[in-house]
Amino acid sequence: MRTSRTRQAAEANGETAGGGGRQWARADATRQALLTAAQEVFADRGYADAGIAEIVERSGISVGSLYHHYGGKAGLYVALWEELTGEQERRAAQAVSAAREEGQRDPIAQFIAGARAYLRVCWERREAARLFLAGEGPPGSSLMRRSRTQRWVARNTKLLRGRDGTGAGEPPATGRAEEVLGLVLTTVIGEAGREIATAEDETQAGEILEEVCRILIRLAR
Template identity: 45%
Template structure:
């Protein structure tokens, strides 16, 4: 479920209120879970009014999706930076770049463990599981485009396996302590590299 309303100009005060509501929603969702959280708890933690919440969001689910979009933007920055770094070091193979991006995504989930758990715990609004699948499809499509741009053959079966495996990998790293989670993320990267064509 994506927001379809047109962006409007937001005053600095409005932006601060929106930010406070998102921060409060993240805190409340982490504490009691999405299903048990109430709008009244969110506005109390934010020090805002119910009216201000509905001025910026359509409700609790909209807050959740907005938090997810912000998390995804940070994750995209992490994966983009990792790929740029690899390219600067001479890497051009699309499969290796995809694997580097996947590893960076896992490390980002570990870095933002509490936030990532909000989205991979299964306690989200109706339609959110579909949103995760849409994002995985988009990620696969971007990788297919990367292969075609590099004039490489596209192994769509491999891309599908990697994309689907990422959901399981994220859930696994989020259930481990930091050092163990990082070691597991490295193991995932090693397994992915073993799937590279020609290996």
């Protein structure tokens, strides 16, 4: 049960459901302020040396609200990770859907459209992306990353499996070959995302993106 002080802090930040839309909007603003501050502190200090006190100070939000929404530093890290990867996945899926709606039937072209969208997010959200490059994080974060990569490989493999081979005059890849192809291409995209997130400027990031897409096309075909 919350203490009176914690409950008052939560109400002050709009975290109770009874107040309607304005309270929920305040709660969203509270969560975003905490995530923004945590991203800055993690970037400045690294995850291990980041302190709750500094996150609270930068955000202007009470420590009670931080624990209420995220349960501590690890929860903030996971929320930042899920926010970034969720946006990458959404943008990639939207790009694939858009390509299909425009009449693109080649699964490789659809795959490249998704990869391009994913890599753009790596640049647009580079401050967040850089947080995860060093591999720091709370216990269990490595497993979280591996699980996400496995899901990503599975999705890419499924997308590529739709290829019928008629464009290249070759039979479609099947079974283990498809799985290896999906793994290789996903790994290339992941490493490219790291390079793009640490690029010196937008021009360099764009050059990396275009070269990676050319490489992906060659590998996929």
